[in-house]
Amino acid sequence: xYLQNVWSNQxxxxxxNPQVWIDSIVTExxxxxxxxxxxxxxxxxxxxxxxxxxxxxxxxxxxxxxxIGLWGIASVGSAIYVVKGGTVDYIFMLAEPALxxxxxxxxx
Numbered sequence: 589x590y591l592q593n594v595w596s597n598q599x600x601x602x603x604x605n606p607q608v609w610i611d612s613i614v615t616e617x618x619x620x621x622x623x624x625x626x627x628x629x630x631x632x633x634x635x636x637x638x639x640x641x642x643x644x645x646x647x648x649x650x651x652x653x654x655x656i657g658l659w660g661i662a663s664v665g666s667a668i669y670v671v672k673g674g675t676v677d678y679i680f681m682l683a684e685p686a687l688x689x690x691x692x693x694x695x696x
Contacts, residue, residue: 620667627691628664634690635660643693660686 620628637643639657648656663686 617667624687627687628667630691630694631660631664631687632690634692634694635664637694638690660690663687 635657638660639653641653663683666683
């Protein structure tokens with residue numbers, strides 16, 4: 589029921605015409621890149637740095653680093669989910685905490 593409601597019941601979730609999906613990715617994806625591209629790149633660098641253990645803290649083991657890194661990647665990857673339905677402006681905000689944390693860790 590969760591996947592059906594979250595994935596299939598979203599407006600324009602699964603367009604009947606594949607070209608509509610591609611157009612949505614280009615249009616909405618460009619919006620994300622325009623507004624947050626630098627932060628996304630910094631967040632990806634921060635995730636990579638965290639997974640590799642290059643951050644200053646030694647509090648996490650390999651499993652913890654992998655799971656937190658996976659959460660970060662899934663959060664940033666939420667952009668792929670939201671562009672298909674054209675809900676970038678408010679749903680992509682779910683990724684903002686991960687973007688902020690990992691982008692900051694890449695800078696510091």
